[in-house]
Amino acid sequence: MNQEKTETSLLQIRKVVREYILPRQQLFSPAKRFRALDGVSLTVNSGESFGIVGESGCGKSTLARTVMALEAPQSGEICFQGEILHSLKAEDLRRVRRGLQMIFQDPYGSLDPRQSVGKIVAEPLSLLGEMTHEKRSEMVAETLENVGLSPNDAVKFPHEFSGGQRRRIAIARALITRPALIVADEPVSALDVSVQAQVLNLMMDLRDRHGLAYLFISHDLSIVRHMTTKVAVMYAGRIVETGPTQKLFDHAQHPYTRALLAAVPRPDPTRKPQKRAINSLPNMLNYNLETETGRGCAYASRCPLVEDKCRNSSPELQNIQAGALAGFENNPQEIDHKVACYKPYAALVSN
């Protein structure tokens, strides 16, 4: 189950490091480097929905851009359909790109207001090479219908559409080359729940109909829980916990995952008294990523369970051993559940 079979693994991210050079504070001071991704590895199989969660600034969008080969990693590699993206020549990269599309975080910024919807949606078709005008229009019309818009919408402009419809336009643009994987960066953020539900249903329908895989990025845990079968929790450029979505959410191991889950407001007023416990969440005010990328665990300064060891060396992602820890029956699937913490929850419970 957990073997990374090459036939099924569509996307493999291996130990990717992405650093940004920060502007110098003073003219002659050395330029500082900031690690937005610090050795990220994960595998997405064909037709699978893989979720990425974490607070803003943890590196989710950077991961998306790196997977899309819009940015190159300093080290590590990204392998899509068996080809290593950053070693490809421009020509080959264009070919691979057909199979790999993205829905950007901000549909207002990413849809050019001066272009018609037809033009916007047709843009990735250039990856497919020469094509007649008729064929082009036909594909645009078909794709617009696919996402619940009308072929007549092709002549309209983005400002004529509501927020939810603009997401559909962004989805249509990603869908038109019939990709195998769509990287969706916050595809429903800032939408009302009713509209959000419509867009999420559409994404699920498309997945079922076209066998799409998603790398589904969101800071909303309930949405990720609903949409994905595997998930990785990121903190300060690293994956701190990963596993089957349901397993991970129901048996969260990392104190950060547990804090995130506790912070989600639930539509249930009877939970109110319990909620007051939020006050005892670690104080995250003084959280400053730049100073946190030292030797130890990046979460150490916010962690309620921190000990000396956590500050001195950084825990590796490790399997939660089947049967070894409380709350886990002996099931081989559990090997997929990994956590980077010296004091995972199960260890606390078993003591």
Added chain:
Amino acid sequence: MNLLTVNNLTVSTEHQSGSINILDNLNFNLERGKSLGVVGESGCGKSMMAFAIMGLLPDNMTASGEVQFGGNLLSLPEKELCQIRGNKISMVFQEPMSALNPVLPIGFQVAESLRLHKNLSLHQAQQQASKVLERVGLPSQQYALSLYPHQLSGGQRQRVVIAIAMACKPELIIADEPTTALDVTIQAQILALIAELVFEENMSLILITHDLGVVAENTDQMLVMYAGRIVERGPTNKVFERLAHPYTRGLFASIPESENPNAEQGLQAEYSLTNRLSTIPGRVPEFWERSKGCSFADRCPRAQANCSLEVPAEIQLGAGHTSACFFPFEQKV
């Protein structure tokens, strides 16, 4: 004792064929020390309601009815309103940068409202400002009064906005989507901070949000607004128990389940691929598109012929719990 009583509050504007109501006959009240949640999709009029209470409506709009807060705020001259705004009623907006002046230090901005309303000297106001900032979690040893907004994170900026809102110890705080732009963890902290301050100073709170979870966990009473009207209101726990108005129920049903009832069944209960969310078809009408009867009729699964002809009156469902619907749901399924 009611701190705020809103009677027949109507806000209208001129639009092509004539005057149209953006807010239509709102009625509710809020007790001292209590919190009131306001939910509804965007465009339902939540912010307009806040602006109407604060006397901050755009020039092209007029308000009628009563907003009783001591006296009727709608009939106060602007000069007297200025003494109430920021002093007795404060507002916290969604986007902290829009409420902060980017070229003034945070200490100055907090002190400014104290100088304006409390007649403090610059020195006194600065000292007081430093106390208020410490109270919202920004102690001056770490966060100098001379810092500028851009030197702070989003959550920290929202704390400064809350400090400004709190500085004069208002009786009522209106928070319009105060955490929408923030991460859940920061959201939880900001909401906990607001709740704590409101409790300690015995203030009242109107918390506007599109997040039913936020309302459920942070308010005593709630209003559900749709297309400029209140369609359901009551004690928060009663509203959630019953979800009487089809709109309230529709909103609730479209939230992805955050907790899995079958948690302990483990992997067998893996989500099926076609686990669809329930949705509300269509969208909120613009104020000039609203139909004659119930504005929700064309999206409503329970609508009958008379729904689109007649506006349903608020009916009592229980103590303080009302719904404006001809066919409210009985009990939660």
